[in-house]
Amino acid sequence: EPEVTQTPSHQVTQMGQEVILRCVPISNHLYFYWYRQILGQKVEFLVSFYNNEISEKSEIFDDQFSVERPDGSNFTLKIRSTKLEDSAMYFCASSDELAGVTDTQYFGPGTRLTVL
Amino acid sequence: AQRVTQPEKLLSVFKGAPVELKCNYSYSGSPELFWYVQYSRQRLQLLLRHISRESIKGFTADLNKGETSFHLKKPFAQEEDSAMYYCALLYNFNKFYFGSGTKLNVKP
Numbered sequence: 001e002p003e004v005t006q007t008p009s010h011q012v013t014q015m016g017q018e019v020i021l022r023c024v025p026i027s028n029h030l031y032f033y034w035y036r037q038i039l040g041q042k043v044e045f046l047v048s049f050y051n052n053e054i055s056e057k058s059e060i061f062d063d064q065f066s067v068e069r070p071d072g073s074n075f076t077l078k079i080r081s082t083k084l085e086d087s088a089m090y091f092c093a094s095s096d097e098l099a100g101v102t103d104t105q106y107f108g109p110g111t112r113l114t115v116l
Numbered sequence: 117a118q119r120v121t122q123p124e125k126l127l128s129v130f131k132g133a134p135v136e137l138k139c140n141y142s143y144s145g146s147p148e149l150f151w152y153v154q155y156s157r158q159r160l161q162l163l164l165r166h167i168s169r170e171s172i173k174g175f176t177a178d179l180n181k182g183e184t185s186f187h188l189k190k191p192f193a194q195e196e197d198s199a200m201y202y203c204a205l206l207y208n209f210n211k212f213y214f215g216s217g218t219k220l221n222v223k224p
Contacts, residue, residue: 004159031210033212035212035214041216042202042214042215042216042217043160043202043204043214043217044214045211045212045213045214048210048211050210055210056208056210056211058211091159091160104162104165105162105212106161107159107160107161108159109159110159
């Protein structure tokens with residue numbers, strides 16, 4: 001069964017550094033999402049992406065964040081200048097149709113980002 | 117503003133006992149609600165959604181607009197049901213709001 005994959009599984013970085021988290025969604029999916037989960041807290045929506053542009057974003061997704069689909073398979077989340085509070089598990093998800101109405105989101109295993 | 121509340125962080129029941137995981141929501145529009153589950157060392161996955169009115173692994177959830185609730189129920193809990201359960205609300209075009217989650221522990 002196809003799965004969403006994410007790399008790396010764990011990323012350690014220094015505060016102020018840029019990081020890129022990578023995701024490979026399921027191949028025929030059209031909608032892509034990023035979420036984060038700070039340790040011990042809820043899963044928080046960051047952004048959804050469709051047709052090569054952001055369709056929705058949350059208040060968390062400020063100018064420090066950007067997403068890109070550089071080729072036909074990868075979907076990346078970039079944090080330009082990491083802060084300590086960016087330390088979290090970051091989940092990628094993809095869906096075939098508008099999630100919820102006709103299809104579900106499939107989640108990746110997550111990337112644990114640690115900012116020192 | 118939209119909100120999802122799961123009042124219990126941890127719920128422990130014995131195998132065979134009924135279980136109910138509570139979820140209340142706040143949303144001015146027409147809600148679409150879901151339950152997601154995360155088993156130990158596994159990824160987050162959809163358990164069920166209110167729109168399909170299905171029963172998955174013996175779990176059901178009914179949307180009660182009067183009480184703004186979407187509680188997850190199972191009449192007889194199994195040990196393999198032990199997991200984190202998240203209630204989630206879909207709002208606007210394509211945004212999700214997750215509750216803080218309830219850890220279900222089913223004891224033998």
